[in-house]
Structures are given as structure tokens and as C-alpha cells.
Amino acid sequence: MATSQLVLEVTDASFDQDVLKGDQPVLVDFWAAWCSPCRAIAPIVDEIADAYKGKAKVFKMDVDKNSATPMRYRVQGIPTLLLFKEGKVQVQMVGGQWTKEAISGAIDKHL
Numbered sequence: 001m002a003t004s005q006l007v008l009e010v011t012d013a014s015f016d017q018d019v020l021k022g023d024q025p026v027l028v029d030f031w032a033a034w035c036s037p038c039r040a041i042a043p044i045v046d047e048i049a050d051a052y053k054g055k056a057k058v059f060k061m062d063v064d065k066n067s068a069t070p071m072r073y074r075v076q077g078i079p080t081l082l083l084f085k086e087g088k089v090q091v092q093m094v095g096g097q098w099t100k101e102a103i104s105g106a107i108d109k110h111l
Contacts, residue, residue: 004045004046004047004049004050004058006046006049006050006053006058007029007045007046007049007058007059007060008057008058008059008060009059009060009061009062010028010059010060010061010069011061011065011066012066012067012068012069015061015066015069018057018059019059019084020084020087021087022057022084024055024056024057025055025056025057025083025084025085025090025107025110025111026056026057026058026059026083026084026085027045027048027052027056027057027058027059027081027082027083027084027103027107028058028059028060028061028081028082028083028084029041029042029045029058029059029060029061029079029080029081030060030061030063030070030075030078030079030080030081030082031060031061031062031063031078031079032062032063032064032078033062033064034064035078035079036096037078037079037095037096038078038079038096040096041079041096041098044098044099044100044103045058045060045081045103047100048100048103048104048107051100051104052107055111056107056111063075063078073089076094077094077095079094079095079096080092080093080094081093081094081098081103083106083107083110085110090106090109090110091106091109091110093106
């Protein structure tokens with residue numbers, strides 16, 4: 001689903017290494033292929049990945065293929081964007097109404 005080469009897929013198995021042990025802020029987009037709001041914000045997530053290249057990492061997690069991590073972070077609605085820094089959730093954004101500016105603002109506070 002990701003069109004940007006900078007948006008990587010993360011799984012339950014790779015989550016701790018890719019996200020929690022990262023040295024940069026990490027945005028994780030929890031999504032599903034059948035979710036139309038998820039598809040609607042996908043281009044924004046791609047733009048964020050491009051805009052923050054080298055400053056923050058961006059991952060997508062398919063909640064239909066990975067259930068342990070969404071459960072661990074109490075992801076109950078999708079899309080959900082979680083911003084991690086130093087292994088902890090800093091920001092949680094639920095729903096498809098988020099603009100590029102709102103997401104950028106959240107990341108900027110944690111750079």
C-alpha cells in the first residue's frame with residue numbers, strides 16, 4: 001500500500017527492533033487494506049516519510065496480519081498513528097481526519 005520508498009512495513013516480530021530501539025522518532029501507521037480512511041491518509045503518511053527523511057522513520061503495520069502489537073498499544077480504531085520516541089508512545093492520533101500539518105507538528109515537537 002505504501003507508495004513512498006521510505007515507508008516500511010513493520011510486523012509484530014520486527015516491532016521492538018525497528019520501532020522501540022530506534023534512535024529517531026518513529027511514526028507507526030496502523031491500518032488495514034479494507035479501511036477507506038486508512039487509504040485516504042496513506043498519501044499523507046507517504047509525504048511525511050519523504051519530508052522527515054533522515055530525521056524520523058515511518059512504518060505501516062497491517063492490523064489484519066499483526067494482532068499482538070495493536071493489542072499491546074490498545075489500538076481499537078484504524079487508522080491509528082502512534083509516534084514513538086525512545087521506546088515510548090509520545091502522541092496517539094486516531095481516525096482519518098489528520099492533516100499533514102497536524103502530523104508534522106506532532107513530530108516536530110519530538111525531534
